[in-house]
Amino acid sequence: xxxxxxxxxxxxxxxxxxxxxxxxxxxxxxxxxxxxxxxxxxxxxxxxxxxxxxxxxxxxxxxxxxxxxxxxxxxxxxxxxxxxxxxxxxxxxxxxxxxxxxxxxxxxxxxxxxxxxxxxxxxxxxxxxxxxxxxxxxxxxxxxxxxxxxxxxxxxxxxxxxxxxxxxxxxxxxxxxxxxxxxxxxxxxxxxxxxxxxxxxxxxxxxxxxxxxxxxx
Numbered sequence: 350x351x352x353x354x355x356x357x358x359x360x361x362x363x364x365x366x367x368x369x370x371x372x373x374x375x376x377x378x379x380x381x382x383x384x385x386x387x388x389x390x391x392x393x394x395x396x397x398x399x400x401x402x403x404x405x406x407x408x409x410x411x412x413x414x415x416x417x418x419x420x421x422x423x424x425x426x427x428x429x430x431x432x433x434x435x436x437x438x439x440x441x442x443x444x445x446x447x448x449x450x451x452x453x454x455x456x457x458x459x460x461x462x463x464x465x466x467x468x469x470x471x472x473x474x475x476x477x478x479x480x481x482x483x484x485x486x487x488x489x490x491x492x493x494x495x496x497x498x499x500x501x502x503x504x505x506x507x508x509x510x511x512x513x514x515x516x517x518x519x520x521x522x523x524x525x526x527x528x529x530x531x532x533x534x535x536x537x538x539x540x541x542x543x544x545x546x547x548x549x550x551x552x553x554x555x556x557x558x559x560x561x562x563x564x565x566x
Contacts, residue, residue: 371414371430378458381484382408385452388478400448403535407456411540414458424554431544433458434497436486438523440464440511441502442530444473449533450500455484457543462496465489492518498543499525502532 386404389397412431419427437459439450447463447470454461463470465487474487488494492514501511508527515523526542 371416371432374433374458375411375414378411378413378455379408381455381480382452384478384480385455388481389448397445397448400445400452400533403449403533404452406535407452407540411456413456413544419548421550422554425550425552427548427550429546429548431541432547434543434545436460436462436494436496436498437543438462438491438494438496438499438525440499440507440525442469443502444469445533446502446528446530447473450502450538451481451485453500453538453540453543457540459498459543461485462491462494463487464491466491497521497523497545499523500528500538501525502528502530504530 382404386401386408389401389404414430414432416428416430419429421427434457437450437454437457439447439454439461441447441450451461461484463474463485465471466489471487474482474485477485486494499511499515501508503511508525511525512527515525526538528537
């Protein structure tokens with residue numbers, strides 16, 4: 350996938366590039382990752398240099414909001430990109446695992462949700478720098494919260510219990526990304542699971558040049 354995606358400068362080339370909401374969302378995500386990396390490299394409390402390297406790798410590789418032109422007939426322009434989900438639920442017993450999850454949610458342009466019933470999650474949220482803290486919501490009612498992706502670090506029983514719990518929620522099914530506790534290898538969380546696909550098709554040839562009449566997306 351990475352080899353097929355255009356470079357950022359090429360992807361957003363055009364008259365409206367600087368005003369593109371998609372570009373602004375991507376740049377906001379990259380700024381947040383850079384701030385997260387800088388905090389990790391100076392934090393004596395966590396000392397997570399390996400996680401700082403993960404942040405740098407995610408910033409380099411994330412396909413967030415990069416438009417990709419697809420083939421089509423003459424007069425038709427088809428654009429495909431990966432957009433953020435509404436929010437990502439993070440479940441873990443260890444702060445390092447929570448921060449690993451948070452880095453991936455940021456790279457996908459999403460906010461993160463932590464349980465307010467877990468004292469460790471609440472304490473970590475309070476310890477985050479303000480810019481990062483704003484990207485994490487703490488809720489006492491996980492089952493009633495709005496999210497459409499989940500990452501669970503735990504053993505087999507923990508992952509099975511959360512899979513069952515998420516399946517019983519109202520609304521679209523959320524299948525959690527499962528990781529063993531302590532697994533913070535780059536690639537342990539498939540980043541593509543945290544996106545939704547979007548596409549836009551504009552056909553000017555059949556509408557006398559008025560693109561608004563032939564836009565599907």
